[in-house]
Amino acid sequence: MKTELTINGRSRAIDVEPRMTLLDALRDAAGLKGTHAGCEHGVCGACTVIVDGDAVRSCLMFAVQCDGMEITTIEGVAADPGELDVVQDSFCETHGLQCGYCTPGMVLAAKALLAVEKDPSDEQIRDAISGNICRCTGYGQIVEAIRLAAKRLRESNTAAMEAGE
Ligand code: FES
Ligand code: FES
Structure with a gap:
């Protein structure tokens, strides 16, 4: 399914299976490996990202649920590459x-x-x-x-x- 995500301020259309988690979409489809996979069942919080202003566990959301939403990952936190926020x-x-x-x-x-x-x-x-x-x-x-x-x-x-x- 074509899914439109705005990731770190940039709109991206990605093709995902309906069962793909947001975590896997960020890491594998969008190539953003800074979102870490830990338990992958909602216990550890290593996969936390911000979706429309709320901190969420990306292993517990499907990518298709985030269609049209704004997502911030760790790669989008600092103003410029090589800097820290x-x-x-x-x-x-x-x-x-x-x-x-x-x-x-x-x-x-x-x-x-x-x-x-x-x-x-x-x-x-x-x-x-x-x-x-x-x-x-x-x-x-x-x-x-x-x-x-x-x-x-x-x-x-x-x-x-x-x-x-
Ligand atoms: S990977 Fe542990 S809560 Fe998502
Ligand atoms: S798990 Fe090692 S710094 Fe938190």
């Missing part, structure tokens, strides 16, 4: 990753939270990443990373407002 940079700063397998999903879950909550409590942060499993960090540094990213985003918004941008 604020959330990614904060993960580096606080050592919020080790092996990195969970990290794309964690970053996208964090971005979905920060899009609607500028000053999240630790409880809100923990809730936002509660569907994402990390086997390495113990979560403390990940929570710290998201707290730091929120602070940096608030400060840059304030600076932009003061500069009249």
